[in-house]
Amino acid sequence: DGGITQSPKYLFRKEGQNVTLSCEQNLNHDAMYWYRQDPGQGLRLIYYSQIVNDFQKGDIAEGYSVSREKKESFPLTVTSAQKNPTAFYLCASRAGRVSSPLHFGNGTRLTVT
Amino acid sequence: QQPVQSPQAVILREGEDAVINCSSSKALYSVHWYRQKHGEAPVFLMILLKGGEQKGHEKISASFNEKKQQSSLYLTASQLSYSGTYFCGTEGPNAGGTSYGKLTFGQGTILTVHP
Numbered sequence: 618d619g620g621i622t623q624s625p626k627y628l629f630r631k632e633g634q635n636v637t638l639s640c641e642q643n644l645n646h647d648a649m650y651w652y653r654q655d656p657g658q659g660l661r662l663i664y665y666s667q668i669v670n671d672f673q674k675g676d677i678a679e680g681y682s683v684s685r686e687k688k689e690s691f692p693l694t695v696t697s698a699q700k701n702p703t704a705f706y707l708c709a710s711r712a713g714r715v716s717s718p719l720h721f722g723n724g725t726r727l728t729v730t
Numbered sequence: 731q732q733p734v735q736s737p738q739a740v741i742l743r744e745g746e747d748a749v750i751n752c753s754s755s756k757a758l759y760s761v762h763w764y765r766q767k768h769g770e771a772p773v774f775l776m777i778l779l780k781g782g783e784q785k786g787h788e789k790i791s792a793s794f795n796e797k798k799q800q801s802s803l804y805l806t807a808s809q810l811s812y813s814g815t816y817f818c819g820t821e822g823p824n825a826g827g828t829s830y831g832k833l834t835f836g837q838g839t840i841l842t843v844h845p
Contacts, residue, residue: 648831659732659817659837660772667831676731676834707771715759715821716779719833721771 619644623708623722630702630729638693638725640708646720647713649691653677654705654724663706666691667713695727702729731756733820735836742843747806750839752818754799761794761801762819762833765812772817775803805841813843 621642630636642649651663662675666685680699685691691710695702705726709719733754740748752761760779764772778794778801789806801820805812815838822832 650833652835657837659735660819660835661732662832662834665831665833673831675832716777718762718774718777719764719772719819720774723771 621708621710621720621722623706623725626723626725628725628727630727632729633697635697636695636727638695638706638708638727640691640693640722642689642710642720644710644720645688646710647688648711649685650709650719651675651681651683651691651693652707652709654707660707663693702727732834733818733836735818735839737839738837739840740842742808742841744810744843744845745807747804748808748841750803750805750816750818750841752801752803752820752836754820754822756799756820756822758796758799758820758822760821761792762821763792763801763803764817764819765814766817766838767814808843810843810845813841815840
């Protein structure tokens with residue numbers, strides 16, 4: 618079955634360490650997205666990519682980095698520069714049309730202490 | 731940048747109706763609606779493209795007024811399964827003004843349906 622896989626489901630890190638969240642899709646979708654979810658703040662866009670080897674900053678890109686070397690993969694690195702990294706992170710993908718819906722992964726809950 | 735949703739929370743009895751509104755300050759290509767249950771990923775409900783169309787899915791429908799940059803989600807004869815957080819996502823021109831791609835979400839509306 619096609620879908621989006623985020624791993625791991627729970628991730629714990631010490632402050633000051635970089636951490637990379639995995640996102641893989643086998644839907645053959647062109648576009649991929651990373652969102653951060655905090656209570657009461659909805660889904661905030663971190664980065665998005667519409668094509669391999671290209672990506673754009675979202676609304677809260679500071680302290681994060683991404684790469685898009687393969688169509689099916691869009692890993693997110695949370696760097697030590699991110700001041701408040703503890704959150705629920707959702708990856709999504711969609712086909713390359715404005716009428717296409719987002720398909721979400723099940724998320725990674727990151728806790729930094 | 732984020733669209734604004736209202737109300738922030740709604741409490742209903744089974745069978746009652748609700749309307750959730752979504753408003754943007756920018757021109758829009760499309761509006762998406764999703765529902766998220768606690769601890770789960772958001773699930774797609776519908777997309778509305780500019781043109782003022784109205785869409786429906788069983789007892790859930792939505793409208794999109796592109797001139798006002800507003801969309802509304804209508805839930806009629808609510809069921810217990812409708813409980814969750816509803817998000818609208820809006821998509822407008824990117825920085826280059828020539829293509830889509832940047833999809834941003836509102837803060838969500840928490841809908842609770844009681845028996």
